[in-house]
Amino acid sequence: MVDAKFDLAKLPSQFTQTDPAPAQDLLLRALWDGVDYGIFILDVINKGTDFRCISLNAAMAQMSSVPAAALIGKTIQDAFPPPIAGVYHQYCLKAISAGKTLQFEGQFEINEKLSWCQIGVTPLRGQHQEIAQLVITLTDISDHKQTDRYIYRAKQVLQQIVDSIPFAIFWKDFDSVYQGCNRHFSKIAGFEHPAQLVGKNDYDMPWQQEESDWFRSCDRRVMDSNTPDLHIIEPQLQADGRRAWLSTSKIPLHDEAGQVNGILGVIEDITDRKAAEAALSLRDQAIAVSPFGIVIADAQKPDLPATYVNPAFEQQTGYTADEVLGRNFRFLQGDDDAQPEIDEIRAALAEGRRFTVTLRNYRKNGSLFWVELTIAPIFDAQGHITHFMGLQNDVSDRKAAEFELKRQAKTLKTTLRHLKRTQTHMIQSEKMSSLGQLVAGVAHEINNPV
Numbered sequence: 001m002v003d004a005k006f007d008l009a010k011l012p013s014q015f016t017q018t019d020p021a022p023a024q025d026l027l028l029r030a031l032w033d034g035v036d037y038g039i040f041i042l043d044v045i046n047k048g049t050d051f052r053c054i055s056l057n058a059a060m061a062q063m064s065s066v067p068a069a070a071l072i073g074k075t076i077q078d079a080f081p082p083p084i085a086g087v088y089h090q091y092c093l094k095a096i097s098a099g100k101t102l103q104f105e106g107q108f109e110i111n112e113k114l115s116w117c118q119i120g121v122t123p124l125r126g127q128h129q130e131i132a133q134l135v136i137t138l139t140d141i142s143d144h145k146q147t148d149r150y151i152y153r154a155k156q157v158l159q160q161i162v163d164s165i166p167f168a169i170f171w172k173d174f175d176s177v178y179q180g181c182n183r184h185f186s187k188i189a190g191f192e193h194p195a196q197l198v199g200k201n202d203y204d205m206p207w208q209q210e211e212s213d214w215f216r217s218c219d220r221r222v223m224d225s226n227t228p229d230l231h232i233i234e235p236q237l238q239a240d241g242r243r244a245w246l247s248t249s250k251i252p253l254h255d256e257a258g259q260v261n262g263i264l265g266v267i268e269d270i271t272d273r274k275a276a277e278a279a280l281s282l283r284d285q286a287i288a289v290s291p292f293g294i295v296i297a298d299a300q301k302p303d304l305p306a307t308y309v310n311p312a313f314e315q316q317t318g319y320t321a322d323e324v325l326g327r328n329f330r331f332l333q334g335d336d337d338a339q340p341e342i343d344e345i346r347a348a349l350a351e352g353r354r355f356t357v358t359l360r361n362y363r364k365n366g367s368l369f370w371v372e373l374t375i376a377p378i379f380d381a382q383g384h385i386t387h388f389m390g391l392q393n394d395v396s397d398r399k400a401a402e403f404e405l406k407r408q409a410k411t412l413k414t415t416l417r418h419l420k421r422t423q424t425h426m427i428q429s430e431k432m433s434s435l436g437q438l439v440a441g442v443a444h445e446i447n448n449p450v
Contacts, residue, residue, distance in 0.1 A: 038063045038138035050075045095121035116145040168267035176219045222250045223260045245274040293392035299385045318364035332361040352377045370399040
C-alpha cells in the first residue's frame with residue numbers, strides 16, 4: 001500500500017542533467033517509461049462504483065486495443081468493451097477490499113491477438129487514508145503460458161509413458177522423499193493417483209518399519225556410491241495385505257552439474273515367477289529322486305541330442321551326465337541292430353507320437369540290461385514339438401524272471417512229453433500183459449471145460 005496520491009502523467013517526459021526535478025520524480029519517470037509492461041492509473045469514483053483512467057505509460061498505450069486518447073479521462077465502463085470493463089472492475093474491487101496489491105491472470109486482446117496477461121492492482125491512499133487511486137500493471141505472459149502448456153503436455157506424455165510400462169516406477173530426491181511415480185507404484189502403495197505420493201517418504205507408506213529402514217539405507221548406499229544397485233530380490237507387504245516378491249533396481253539421478261540429486265527405482269513383481277520357480281524346484285527334486293531314468297532330447301535338432309538326464313539314469317547306465325549330454329541316445333544299444341524296436345522308435349519320433357517299447361541296452365561296462373522305455377513329445381505354446389522326454393525303467397530282473405519261466409516251461413514241456421511217452425509205453429505193456437492173461441485164461445477154459 002502506497003500512502004500517496006499523484007498524477008504520473010504530469011511528470012516531464014524528458015530530463016537533462018540541469019533539470020531541477022527531484023530525484024524521486026526522476027526515479028518515477030524511469031519506472032514509468034523504462035519498463036516493458038503496461039501501467040495505467042485509475043481514480044476511484046464513489047468508493048469503487050466506477051474507475052476513471054487518468055494516465056498510462058507508453059507500453060500500455062502500445063498494448064491497449066483502445067487508443068490512448070480514448071482512455072484518458074474516461075471511466076473503464078466507457079473506455080473498454082463490456083467484457084474487459086467487467087474484468088477490470090472485478091479486479092479493482094477485490095484489491096480495494098483486500099487493501100493490498102493483488103495479482104491476477106486473464107486473457108485480453110493485445111494488438112488484435114488474444115493474449116495471456118498478468119494483472120497487478122495496487123491501491124494508493126489519499127490524505128484521509130481512503131483508497132483514492134489504483135495502479136494497474138499489465139504484463140504479457142503469453143510466451144510463458146505457451147511454455148507452461150508445452151511443459152504440462154510433456155509431463156502428461158511422460159506420465160502416460162511411465163504408466164504404460166509394466167513395472168512400478170518411482171523417483172525420489174536426495175533425502176529419499178518421493179517426487180513422483182507411475183500408477184503401478186501408487187497402486188502398490190495404496191494411493192489412487194501418483195500425485196498423492198509427492199512429498200511423502202517410506203515411513204508414510206504401508207511398509208513395515210524394518211522394510212522402510214532397509215529401503216532408506218539402500219537409497220543412501222546407491223546415492224553415496226553413485227552406483228546402481230540392480231535386481232534386488234526382496235519380499236514386500238503390499239497395501240492390500242498381500243505379501244509379494246519384488247525385483248528392484250535403483251539408479252542414481254544427477255543434476256546439470258553431474259551431482260547426485262536423487263534416485264530412480266524400477267520394480268518388477270516376480271511373485272508368480274517365484275511361485276513357478278518353487279514349483280519347478282519341487283518338480284526338479286521329484287525328478288532327481290525318481291527311481292526311473294528320465295531323459296530329455298532336443299527335438300529341434302536333427303540328431304536329437306540329449307539335454308538332460310537324471311541321477312537314476314546315471315545309475316542305470318553307468319554313464320555320467322557329462323558323458324551323455326549332446327549325444328543321441330542310440331549309443332546305448334551299441335552295435336545291436338537286430339532289435340526291431342529300434343525301427344519302431346525312429347518311426348514314432350518322426351511322427352511325434354507317444355509310444356512304449358522294451359529293448360536291450362548296454363551299460364558303460366558293456367553289460368546287458370533291459371529297459372521299458374516310454375517316450376513322449378513336449379510342445380510349446382504354438383503346438384510345436386520342442387523336446388522329447390523319455391521315462392526309462394530297468395526291467396532286467398523282470399526279463400530274467402521271464403527267461404527263467406520260459407526255461408522252466410520248456411523243461412516242463414519236455415518232461416511232460418517224456419512222461420506222456422512213458423505212460424504210453426506203460427499202457428501198451430499193461431495192455432499186452434492183460435491180453436496175455438486173457439489168452440491164457442481162455443486156453444485154460446478150453447482145456448478144462450468142466
